[in-house]
Amino acid sequence: MLRTHTNGELRIEHAGTEVTLCGWVQRSRDKGGMIWVDLRDRYGVTQLMLEEGKSSAEALALARGLGREFVVEAKGVVVERLSKNDKMPTGDIEIKVKELRVLNPAKLPPFLIEDETDGGDDIRMKYRYLDLRRNPIRESLQLRHHVGREVRNYLDKQDFIEVETPVLIKSTPEGARDFVVPSRMNPGEFYALPQSPQTFKQLLMVSGFDRYYQIVKCFRDEDLRADRQPEFTQIDCEMSFVEQEDILNMFEGLIRHLFQNVKGLDIGQVPRMTYADAMKYYGSDKPDIRFDMKFVELKGEGVDLTSGKDFQVFDAANTVVGICVKGAAEYTRKQIDELTDFVRRPQIGAKGLIYARVQADGVVKSSVDKFYSEADLATWAAAFNAEPGDLILVLSGDGDKVRKQLNELRLDMGTRMGLRDPNNYTVHWVVDFPLLEYGEEEDRWFAMHHPFTSPKPEDIPLMLAGEFGKVRANAYDLVVNGVEVGGGSIRIFQKDLQSKMFEVLGFTPEEAQAQFGFLLDAFEYGAPPHGGLAFGFDRLCSLFGGTDSIRDYIAFPKNNAGRDVMIDSPSPLAQAQLDELKIKTTV
Amino acid sequence: MLRTHTNGELRIEHAGTEVTLCGWVQRSRDKGGMIWVDLRDRYGVTQLMLEEGKSSAEALALARGLGREFVVEAKGVVVERLSKNDKMPTGDIEIKVKELRVLNPAKLPPFLIEDETDGGDDIRMKYRYLDLRRNPIRESLQLRHHVGREVRNYLDKQDFIEVETPVLIKSTPEGARDFVVPSRMNPGEFYALPQSPQTFKQLLMVSGFDRYYQIVKCFRDEDLRADRQPEFTQIDCEMSFVEQEDILNMFEGLIRHLFQNVKGLDIGQVPRMTYADAMKYYGSDKPDIRFDMKFVELKGEGVDLTSGKDFQVFDAANTVVGICVKGAAEYTRKQIDELTDFVRRPQIGAKGLIYARVQADGVVKSSVDKFYSEADLATWAAAFNAEPGDLILVLSGDGDKVRKQLNELRLDMGTRMGLRDPNNYTVHWVVDFPLLEYGEEEDRWFAMHHPFTSPKPEDIPLMLAGEFGKVRANAYDLVVNGVEVGGGSIRIFQKDLQSKMFEVLGFTPEEAQAQFGFLLDAFEYGAPPHGGLAFGFDRLCSLFGGTDSIRDYIAFPKNNAGRDVMIDSPSPLAQAQLDELKIKTTV
Known part of the structure; x- marks a missing residue:
């Protein structure tokens, strides 16, 4: 050396x-x-x-x-x-x-190699090899290595086997867009890169592998939003001869092991929340429960504390729902205006915001004093369990829509009130997701998780009766600090039920056979009951690192246009290469 | 449960x-x-x-x-x-x-799910999920998991960090053919799948990661021979601040650890052999040294035991070289004819085979008794250290060519004599590979390992003087039982030398900059001396399993036409998909 x-x-x-x-x-x-x-x-x-x-x-x-x-x-x-x-x-x-x-020797670097650098995002990405010298980025990748090792430690001890599944697979129409790879040896034909090893891990269960995992690259050709990457890494897992309860216990164990061994934290039991409750109390299927501020309905199913007082806005709405922000009664007019502007932003889309403060003397003052008496407002405050010093924020409108708006406001208030410390962790399951959701635009039903997810056995009659919207799935997500870090389901393992599912999703029997014939066939040769889940490894690492950005946890990330600006990729091919592949660009 | x-x-x-x-x-x-x-x-x-x-x-x-x-x-x-x-x-x-x-329930499987099955290759691949139920295949994949875990155990203890490098990278003209991926977001442009993470791991060294590894999928769009797969897995490693000796020691340690922990075998020290000696004594850069049968020259540099006896065949050859097969003097005429047919096969291409037997009485009898006296033949036997009962097999022709032919014969004789037991392991390094080799067809020099390999410092003057064929590289292969399971090199880390290397390989400075500008740039910002290697993971597993076939160690392999016959991939794309990608097939 x-x-x-x-x-x-x-x-x-x-x-x-x-x-x-x-x-x-x-x-x-x-x-x-x-x-x-x-x-x-x-x-x-x-x-x-x-x-x-x-x-x-x-x-x-x-x-x-x-x-x-x-x-x-x-x-x-x-x-x-x-x-x-x-x-x-x-x-x-x-x-x-x-x-x-x-x-x-070294030329002067284009930015400071220090914890706090003077380099902007673009220059740091172009010279990523220099950016990686900075302690925070190096430590992020070391943390990633550590998390990966602990994942393997836990799963190996539980008799899981890591099996590599292929990267060159087959394009399927369901789900996100595939990246594809022209085959030179089979001209005119293409491989696709996997969005997940879903069908392969199910086949491994049919093979009797029983407990499988893989830390594996997956690919989605979606328009990139901030913090989405075209290639990302999953911790992919599957088990046989299990019910949902077994999966939840096994992977609670994993997440507990990781918190213990990576962060030195004991997270205790991992609570469960139904999807219906998550939507009702938080307007989100991945609520951040580091803070309370549960939704309270002033008008909705079985409750109405607002009608008949000539306040047109509430009278016209089927839902009036709000949150109670502890100790925020002192918010100034300007601060309230900011909140109003926030909920009115086009991406949120609320029309306005009603507030009510509980004064030190217990009297409730609101922006709709004109319509509601002190006694009326006292019933509101009681519904929220509001105390002197609290601020009640209320939105109104159409059920699901207004809940989603209120979710945004709730998260914003959580941040404003300093209740979302990234080093304070809450972990919980959301269970009982709907099996199907209706796509207005396409006028058809879509699998909420994926087409291989099993309905709850007790809801199969609803499915057969065509009541698709009411069917619950044996599907579950793991949520950490309001971020979905993993999700999965018990799978269909019977050919008939799987065929029915494809039918509901609008496949003809021929299309189903052409796309997934190998899986339908496999189900006829002795498929065991099975289920599993996948964690987003990049996201999980960023949570352990206490940041929102997954990019710092990826050695060589791509930008929002899907480009690697360091190596300058993608790039045009030589004509000879295209000729050999028997393809042409039509740009 | x-x-x-x-x-x-x-x-x-x-x-x-x-x-x-x-x-x-x-x-x-x-x-x-x-x-x-x-x-x-x-x-x-x-x-x-x-x-x-x-x-x-x-x-x-x-x-x-x-x-x-x-x-x-x-x-x-x-x-x-x-x-x-x-x-x-x-x-x-x-x-x-x-x-x-x-x-x-299960339909009757198309073949027996037993250790010895009645299913042929095609049917087992189509129903791979059933084939995977058979003990030998399941055990192969369990062994693979075990090897992977032990690789990580060793490297983690040595402070290596696993870092994932990207799968969507950039096509490069050097080396094998790339698989490419059209970019929808950047129409007309393509990503390529990595043949290895070579440049990325070097950039990680520039970043100061110091000790990197990754168990990683790589891709080569080559015409498939038996036991080649378009996607394969490497154990990819790189270290900084090292010389060749440090790398050899570190990875001898790894291979020793694997044999100890996977096979329970202590392989002791790992001997080293120069490329020159490997070619001289075995006619191969990956000699199988489970058995001896070293080449002995009867005519060559500094030796001639054959000329002047009117045997035209040997007189016309610049090299006469043979092996001594212990205890094979009893080979029948028919067996010798088989060997002659073997070396005459077009893929080997020898013209004929001369033999000499050492009889029990010590007299040597040969197929060229006509030309060589008993005394002449005794000098041959002495050169081979042959003893009564031994069979000497001799080929003649042009130096390197005849050695390659004799290598094939030697391996065949090793198999015939039962000297190649897959459960008897020999492990050794081959070092001092040539840096460059001349491509007759293309009339230019090629990198024998890859363009990033460093010449031996003492041979750099030869390189600068244009004596490309004489330049030795700091490159090394690890050979197990005559199979190359890994290889690597000390890398160039200076911009000037790397530019010179690209020049020798026929790149214009502009081409070098366009393809590898990021690496050349990186070398200017403080690149440390570094080197590394990669092991073929599939191959390594098959060796530990004691078989020649890597397919059994891959869960879902492709056939020789690059097809996955189970999922029926590759396959045509929908027109809408092609349109969106702005490409057209020209079949």
């Missing part, structure tokens, strides 16, 4: 040892005949020291010529520092350099 | 326990009012037992209806067997069944 030690390991007890270190120049100072160089590698920083008259002229000259990010090898002796730095683990010592060698 | 135990875990000490088992019907017998069913899962087989008059009529009827591969749930009590079966771990017990439930 060129080096004897890393830059993170030398301590006072090494004093007197001859060492050779390698690394990058973080910074250097030249003062009063002394030169100090901070040498950095993945493991830490160690200070080098050279002294006029004591170090060789050659080493001194080299040291004076060092720029930021030069790659250097230094031989010398570990000595105790005069002025120690207790902020760094190696801060008690420095290296009295005898020999210095520049392994490679 | 549906089951309380697996089919591999019940023993005599469980007698009396109420259990529920699930699995597949391996076979059933119905005899004298008794029904026995062998129930199989991944963990083993357990015998179920039902008895006329004791079991319920319902359970008996169900049991009588069971076919092979039905999926069954059985509740009952563990009892000691009357006639024990010591061939199976659960052979001391059986389950006296109280309740039986068919979870899913």
